[in-house]
Amino acid sequence: MECLQFLHMNKGEGETSYAKNSTLQMKIMLEGNPLLEEALNGILYNDNNINFPESMGIADLGCSSGPNTLTVVSKIIGIIYNSTRKTGRPLPELRVYLNDLPGNDFNDIFMSLPAFYKRLKEEKGKEMENCFVTGVPGSFYGRLFPRKSLHFIHSSSSLHWLSQVPPSLDGEDATLALNKGKIYISKTSPPSVLTAYSQQFQKDFSLFLKSRSAEMVPGGGMVLSFMGRSSGDPTTEDSCYQWELLAEALSALVSKGVVEEEKVDCFNAPYYAPSVEEVKDAVDGEGSFIINRLEAFEVEWDGDLELESNNSSCCDTLRLMSRGERVAKTIRAVVESMLTCHFGRNVMDELFTIYTGLVDDYFSRTRPKYINLLISLSRK
Template identity: 50%
Template sequence: MEVQNVLHMTPGEDRNSYVVNSEYQKMVIIKAKSFLEEAITDLYCKTFPKSLSIADLGCSSGPNTLLVISEIIETISSLCRKLGHQSPELQVFLNDLPGNDFNTIFKSIPCFLEKHRTDKGNEFGPCFIAGMPGSFYERLFLAETLDFVHSSYSLHYLSQVPHGIESNKGNIHIAVTSPPCVPIAYLTQFQSDFAFFLSLRSEELVYGGRMVLTILGRRNTDPSIKENCDSWELLALSLRDMVSQGLVDEAKLDSFNLPMYSPCVEEVKAIIQEQGSFHLNVMETFDLDSGTNDDYEKEDVEFDEIIKTLSQLS
């Protein structure tokens, strides 16, 4: 089963939807705001362009999708106000897999644009928002047409479940009981996916274009340490219980693995350097406490996110 044909966040706006369950990802976006502002400011102030083409990759649907675009608009409007410039025209592409709930996004766009027009008046230049369904592990845009690429909380999704992990029985991800080949296979898949992602974006970005990527990462160099596997361990435990109660077929559990990998800083840095298309301007990590369960020890619910801002080299 191809991941890109089946993966999507829960659509709609009811209590199980991503719209209603994306507060954690919203906190990540807010925490990374200063990096986004800095990158957009640098980008704009280098050439004072008349138009900017921007893509948000793995945008999903809901308040977070347009929050990122709002932050970009605010930064540009405030710069233009200070400099006495006319705001540039913005072309914004919202990308996600084809199963994403683009309808919910599209319905909210007129209201979003109207609000910015009312709040900012002349400071708000023309802004055109379009959906771009497809995998970010493929080419999505014309060569050398993007000025800025953003992605938050999406690049830990792999293009596929790694090959060669059939022995990871009873687990659904890297676990303490996984055979040694499992973390290696996950890392190899991430290395190949992320390097390919960088090479694709380097074709699409203009010379001097920028990217800000926020990735769910891990602090420990050993990927099987509990810190970043815990929630999957709990899910696997529940599934094993269901197998023992005859509710889930054991063969199905044994063959199921999640197409996700949370890299550590060293892994990400090495891939960027080896791939060679981008200069790494800033790389920061931060912790976020999901705060969803007061009984949890802080270490159990902390994640590291890796912020990267990259400039196109050639």
């Protein structure tokens, strides 16, 4: 099954919505700000020569919806605006494209645009009338934009999602299931499962790079961040244990007779956390981009509740929860759509109640952290 059919963050403003449970993603986004500024200035000041185009194409891929969506766009616009102030050059016309899968809550984004435009004009003046924001639904594993129309591309917390479950693992026949009892790579997964996921990532990421190379002007840049891992072993806890605990929660529902065992055996997540080496291999193999910087950083499973957020009431609510509950709400906001498609909506509350307990128990024994990869690339 292709992700295009079922993958989207939880919509709306409810307690399980992505809008109210995306503090972790905001933390990851903020970690990338210094590299974002470095990359943009590298485009605007090429070999110490001012290189402002008259019109700039900017794309945020996997933009989702909620309070995080326009945060990075505001940051990008602010960097470009400050650069024009320093040089006395006019602000380029800004063509900003917000991309996600068709199931994304684009209506929420569009409803927030009037306030966004108003704030831009109040803070930066009438020049902001030349800023145009457009929604672009579709998979970034393929072409989205005209040739040589983009100068800068950003994507955060999206590229760990594959275009599809690896074909050898995707099917409704549980008797042929290769990854029984698990929903992602696990210590008990056979080598064929690890290989299938690795090959799907290489295929998808190479297609992503090929598509962007056609759409980007020479010298354009990309800053990408997505979940990864700290070693070559894809079964390390920092790359897969959140899925291990979710598989345990599903197994508990099987024991209760709420979920059929065969349903678990034939479900696999369209997700992959690559190593630094795998990312380098894909970039080198595709050949259109130069890696300026590639680094990894850790982030705690429940994010950083001390980070300043535009939604302080959301952070206050999160502080009253256990760490397991915070993690469960974050995971639910992201994966519920695909789980509902396979297991049904009626089991979701019980599933994530069990998952909360499992994560709380895990926190009592360790301080789990995700590994996030941050990469800056330039179009040759």
